[in-house]
Amino acid sequence: MATGATMVHDRRTAGTFVDDQVIELKALNNLRTDEDLWRQSHISPISFNNxxxxxxxxxxxxxRERAEGLIKQISDIRHIYNELAVSAPSSALSRTSDSWVTGKVKASLATDKSIDATRIKVVTARGIVYLMGLVTRQEADLATEVARRVGGVQRVIKLFEYI
Structure with missing residues (x-):
């Protein structure tokens, strides 16, 4: 759950913020209903602005397609970016590294005075950093450059919505 300070800066409505949390919970529940998929995969469903x-x-x-199909069953989703890699599930070490990279990107965004880091969602998988948020093109470009300079980042993929 986000703090009040985050909600003040978040460009999503309070209702959309809650919708995103509900979508993520429903997505996890849907994925868990498919035992083969759940057992053999590592999937993180992240929702931002539906x-x-x-x-x-x-x-x-x-x-990969079955996972997307399970997510499509959820109402109120406007789009799905299926960035699932066809490979063995990542190791605990790889996931720890991804968490470390996410933390470094968030810290770099937070210390850059030209960006409001609370408006940007950062997700890392296999060293690939995904950036989501409701931002201007200038904010997107700045955030992307900040993320690219962080050690351990293999690639940056922008999934922004522009305002």
Whole structure:
């Protein structure tokens, strides 16, 4: 749950903020209903402004599409970015590294005075940093450059909505 300070700066409405949390919970529940998919994969569904990012790994294209199909069952989703890699699930070490990279990107954004870091969602999978948020093109470009300079970042993918 975000703090009040985050909500003040978030460009989403309070209702959309709550919707995103509900979408993420429903997505996890839907994915868990498919035992084969859940057991063989590592999937993180992230929602921002009713747009879902599927990040992680699945063993084959069939399960990749099945995961997306389960997410499509959720109402109020405007778009799904299926960024699931067809590969073995990432190791605990890889996930720890991704968490470290996410933290470094967030810290770099927070210390850059030209960006309001609370408006940007940062997700990392396999060293790929995904940036989401409701931002201006200038904010998107600045955030992308900040993220690219962080050690451990393999690539930056912008999934912004522009205002």
């Amino acid at each position: 747009i879902v990012l599927l990040a992680g790994e699945v063993p084959n294209d069939f399960l």
